Amino acid sequence: MSEPTNTLDGKAASAEGALAKGAKGGKDAKERVASLWTDAWYDLRRNPLFIIGGLLVLFMVALAVAPQLFTDKDPNSAGFCELASSLKRPSADHWFGFDVQGCDIYTRTVWGARNSIIVGILTTSLVVLVGGTLGLLAGWLTGFWDSLLSRVTEIFFAIPLLLGGMLIMSTWQKGNAWTVSAVMAVLGWPQIYRLMRSAVISNKHNDYVVAARALGAGTRRIVTRHILPNAVAPVIVVSTINLGVYIGAEAALSYLGIGIQSPAISWGLMISDAQSRFLNAPHVLLFPAAVLSITVLAFIMLGDAVRDALDPKLR
Amino acid sequence: MRLTKTMRLTAMAACAALAISACSTSSGDKKSSDQASGGSGKTGGSISVQLGEPQNGLVPQNTAESEGTQVLHGLFAGLVEYDNKTNEPKLRMAESIETTDSTVWTIKLKDGYTFHNGEKVTAQNYVDAWNYGANQDNAQQALPFFDKILGSDELAPGKDKKPTAKELKGLKVVDDKTFTVTLKAPFSQFKTMLGYNAFYPLPKAFFTDPKAFDDAPIGNGPFQMDGKWQHNQQIKVKRYDNFPAADGKAKLDSVTFKIYDKLETAYNDLRADNIQITNKLPISAMATVAQEFGDRYIYKPEASVGYLGFPIATNPAFAKADLRKAISMAIDRDAITKTIFSGTRKPADDFVSPIVPGYRQGACGDACKYDPAKAKELFTQAGGLPGNKLEIGYNADGGHKEWIEAVGNQLKNNLGIDVTFKPFEKFGKILDALGKKEYTGAFRMAWSMDYPSIEDYLRPIFSKIAIDNGSNYGGYVNEDFEALLAKADSAKTDAEGLKLYQQADDILLKDLPYIPVYTYMSSAAYTKTVKNVVVDAQNRIDLANVELA
Numbered sequence: 001m002s003e004p005t006n007t008l009d010g011k012a013a014s015a016e017g018a019l020a021k022g023a024k025g026g027k028d029a030k031e032r033v034a035s036l037w038t039d040a041w042y043d044l045r046r047n048p049l050f051i052i053g054g055l056l057v058l059f060m061v062a063l064a065v066a067p068q069l070f071t072d073k074d075p076n077s078a079g080f081c082e083l084a085s086s087l088k089r090p091s092a093d094h095w096f097g098f099d100v101q102g103c104d105i106y107t108r109t110v111w112g113a114r115n116s117i118i119v120g121i122l123t124t125s126l127v128v129l130v131g132g133t134l135g136l137l138a139g140w141l142t143g144f145w146d147s148l149l150s151r152v153t154e155i156f157f158a159i160p161l162l163l164g165g166m167l168i169m170s171t172w173q174k175g176n177a178w179t180v181s182a183v184m185a186v187l188g189w190p191q192i193y194r195l196m197r198s199a200v201i202s203n204k205h206n207d208y209v210v211a212a213r214a215l216g217a218g219t220r221r222i223v224t225r226h227i228l229p230n231a232v233a234p235v236i237v238v239s240t241i242n243l244g245v246y247i248g249a250e251a252a253l254s255y256l257g258i259g260i261q262s263p264a265i266s267w268g269l270m271i272s273d274a275q276s277r278f279l280n281a282p283h284v285l286l287f288p289a290a291v292l293s294i295t296v297l298a299f300i301m302l303g304d305a306v307r308d309a310l311d312p313k314l315r
Numbered sequence: 316m317r318l319t320k321t322m323r324l325t326a327m328a329a330c331a332a333l334a335i336s337a338c339s340t341s342s343g344d345k346k347s348s349d350q351a352s353g354g355s356g357k358t359g360g361s362i363s364v365q366l367g368e369p370q371n372g373l374v375p376q377n378t379a380e381s382e383g384t385q386v387l388h389g390l391f392a393g394l395v396e397y398d399n400k401t402n403e404p405k406l407r408m409a410e411s412i413e414t415t416d417s418t419v420w421t422i423k424l425k426d427g428y429t430f431h432n433g434e435k436v437t438a439q440n441y442v443d444a445w446n447y448g449a450n451q452d453n454a455q456q457a458l459p460f461f462d463k464i465l466g467s468d469e470l471a472p473g474k475d476k477k478p479t480a481k482e483l484k485g486l487k488v489v490d491d492k493t494f495t496v497t498l499k500a501p502f503s504q505f506k507t508m509l510g511y512n513a514f515y516p517l518p519k520a521f522f523t524d525p526k527a528f529d530d531a532p533i534g535n536g537p538f539q540m541d542g543k544w545q546h547n548q549q550i551k552v553k554r555y556d557n558f559p560a561a562d563g564k565a566k567l568d569s570v571t572f573k574i575y576d577k578l579e580t581a582y583n584d585l586r587a588d589n590i591q592i593t594n595k596l597p598i599s600a601m602a603t604v605a606q607e608f609g610d611r612y613i614y615k616p617e618a619s620v621g622y623l624g625f626p627i628a629t630n631p632a633f634a635k636a637d638l639r640k641a642i643s644m645a646i647d648r649d650a651i652t653k654t655i656f657s658g659t660r661k662p663a664d665d666f667v668s669p670i671v672p673g674y675r676q677g678a679c680g681d682a683c684k685y686d687p688a689k690a691k692e693l694f695t696q697a698g699g700l701p702g703n704k705l706e707i708g709y710n711a712d713g714g715h716k717e718w719i720e721a722v723g724n725q726l727k728n729n730l731g732i733d734v735t736f737k738p739f740e741k742f743g744k745i746l747d748a749l750g751k752k753e754y755t756g757a758f759r760m761a762w763s764m765d766y767p768s769i770e771d772y773l774r775p776i777f778s779k780i781a782i783d784n785g786s787n788y789g790g791y792v793n794e795d796f797e798a799l800l801a802k803a804d805s806a807k808t809d810a811e812g813l814k815l816y817q818q819a820d821d822i823l824l825k826d827l828p829y830i831p832v833y834t835y836m837s838s839a840a841y842t843k844t845v846k847n848v849v850v851d852a853q854n855r856i857d858l859a860n861v862e863l864a
Contacts, residue, residue, distance in 0.1 A: 078727050078728045078731055079728045081724040081728070082724075082728070083647065083650040083654050083721055083724075083725070084650065087654075100654070101717070101720055101721055101724055102654075102724075103724075170740070257738060261736070261738070262716075262736055263720075263723070263734070263735060263736065273716070273717070280602060
């Protein structure tokens with residue numbers, strides 16, 4: 001994928017190390033081409049942090065894609081919420097009990113995963129797309145465009161994610177998964193922009209780029225084949241960690257009543273609704289809060305593991 | 316009365332956000348009037364009482380929210396006061412209030428009342444105070460209450476216009492003890508209005524320095540200020556010894572209103588006996604307060620009624636009375652008040668609060684009874700709603716989300732419609748959006764009286780005139796209803812007026828321009844240190860009667 005990486009001494013050494021480890025494992029050691037990505041994958045497979053985080057993330061994605069597999073009830077159907085069951089404790093039939101409106105908390109928690117995952121993935125994709133592209137452009141073009149983009153970025157960078165999100169959402173007043181993602185993406189892209197830009201600048205003057213240029217490669221080839229693959233690693237690391245942060249931020253906005261709006265289901269909203277009765281009925285708050293924490297934790301664990309695998313300095 | 320109402324309802328909503336008990340009313344059942352005047356009880360002692368920071372300076376004509384009203388209640392004495400049980404008006408500072416045609420009213424004052432600075436209370440003090448309150452240049456909150464008096468239009472011609480007179484034509488001082496009030500049109504409930512703090516008198520000293528009055532008012536009531544209002548900390552009052560003993564001289568030496576911004580803190584202080592009385596309890600206390608305070612916990616119906624409203628004039632989807640009735644019948648009021656409000660509100664069965672003379676239990680009949688099967692049938696017959704969808708708006712700052720969602724779920728379950736919710740930042744924002752016809756969904760609404768009269772639950776929210784000059788946000792108009800109100804206004808006797816108002820109420824119950832959902836209950840508690848604690852029709856603690864146990 002990115003052969004020039006091996007020309008770097010440090011990388012080559014680490015690749016050898018990996019090869020040696022692989023040889024000890026005794027599996028297809030001689031066939032393996034050592035690159036940053038194969039090394040990373042090799043490391044990841046052996047990192048319990050990655051395995052636990054990955055499984056949890058997979059589970060959450062499964063909840064988001066097919067909640068019907070995990071519960072036979074539909075929270076949008078008539079008769080789902082009956083005041084008669086208000087605040088009932090967890091039981092064998094209803095694992096998480098009922099909330100104040102008499103809705104089954106387990107079903108709502110399962111269906112609530114969808115909005116969280118949508119917001120997380122959508123925001124991260126938008127941020128990577130916008131921040132990444134602009135960062136690449138700024139780092140590659142330098143000069144006037146770099147200055148211009150960087151000043152614009154600084155303006156956005158000065159607005160805190162939650163505070164800015166509250167401001168925009170409370171004025172806009174159209175809370176759903178898409179608008180929340182859009183707002184957070186607008187406020188979140190500068191971080192990725194900066195990462196991408198500095199990675200591009202540091203890679204630009206490396207020998208393999210100079211060599212490729214000397215061999216007559218065009219701008220597009222140099223950027224896509226040589227610079228991007230080597231600059232994208234830090235972006236992936238930060239994005240994975242941020243995915244969890246965005247899910248948490250969505251919950252915070254919904255908690256404040258300006259994110260996703262009822263009757264749509266969001267964990268943040270469920271927590272917010274439950275807090276006034278926490279002393280009488282703690283289960284209404286604890287279940288969605290626990291699932292939210294686990295989800296955010298899963299993404300952060302995953303991000304941590306990916307960072308360990310991709311950052312050569314940590315080896 | 317739009318301004319006052321809006322402020323008041325906003326204040327109420329804010330209160331409800333903090334505590335289950337909103338900012339109004341409850342009728343007492345422990346009134347000990349014998350002891351009060353007989354002097355058999357102990358006198359002396361000091362207590363502290365919970366208070367929220369009042370909104371404005373302590374001028375009666377500029378006070379329309381519960382906290383300032385509570386303080387003024389002890390500092391001033393009105394022409395009439397309301398019976399703690401029946402809420403009927405009875406004379407206090409007035410010796411007599413008489414009329415033959417419900418238009419010209421002759422008010423005679425009792426002897427022996429003085430302001431706290433020694434000035435005698437005369438008819439002129441009342442006339443001056445009302446002229447001040449009615450003049451729009453003074454921008455007093457209670458201005459709409461003077462609207463019925465002849466000449467009020469000259470003093471309050473409206474925005475961008477200058478008042479053309481300084482005095483109300485309808486007010487005439489006959490002698491030191493007598494004055495007459497001429498109204499624009501007959502109004503049989505005028506006497507009832509007079510207990511409201513807008514109609515308190517003001518001493519001469521007020522007009523020389525109105526600003527000083529804000530923090531240290533000089534009243535004619537059983538208590539006088541002890542020092543100035545210390546903002547966000549406390550207001551201290553002490554007994555006024557020259558108050559006529561027959562009219563309920565205060566028993567305590569002094570009362571300190573401690574100002575809290577969190578009801579939880581106040582409640583903890585109550586449990587520690589740092590304060591002795593509170594008339595607002597936090598939601599978190601509701602589950603245990605009855606057990607902890609026993610018969611020192613007061614729990615009574617109060618003046619506010621919660622409705623679900625429809626913009627009939629702007630949204631033709633809600634035009635059919637049967638459709639509104641179907642929605643009403645699909646709401647399980649009992650379940651909502653019991654589970655969502657933990658019994659701190661009661662299902663409504665009339666447009667009028669239960670504490671007001673003229674309220675009839677079960678007046679709403681079948682329309683307010685939960686009957687999902689019939690509701691569905693009626694709903695289908697009436698043609699349903701376009702797209703099978705209903706939107707309900709509410710203000711997000713007042714703790715209304717839960718019950719609105721519960722109503723939404725019930726309508727969804729029972730009528731098979733999709734219900735969505737639209738939270739507005741503040742109550743005022745819904746009213747603005749409705750006024751500008753930007754919002755055409757159903758909306759939550761609540762109403763609290765300004766004076767305990769059935770009329771105050773009908774005209775300000777459902778009459779034609781209230782569309783532009785009041786709080787008729789649904790745009791409901793019914794000519795029969797208008798005719799009955801006019802007839803009731805000019806009734807010769809209270810009883811005759813009451814009957815006619817009830818007939819007007821009947822028309823509302825048939826048409827259901829709003830759906831009455833629940834009535835509020837007020838809750839108060841006091842410690843073992845005090846006794847004779849009574850919470851009155853406007854959720855005010857009757858402090859003059861309180862004594863140490």
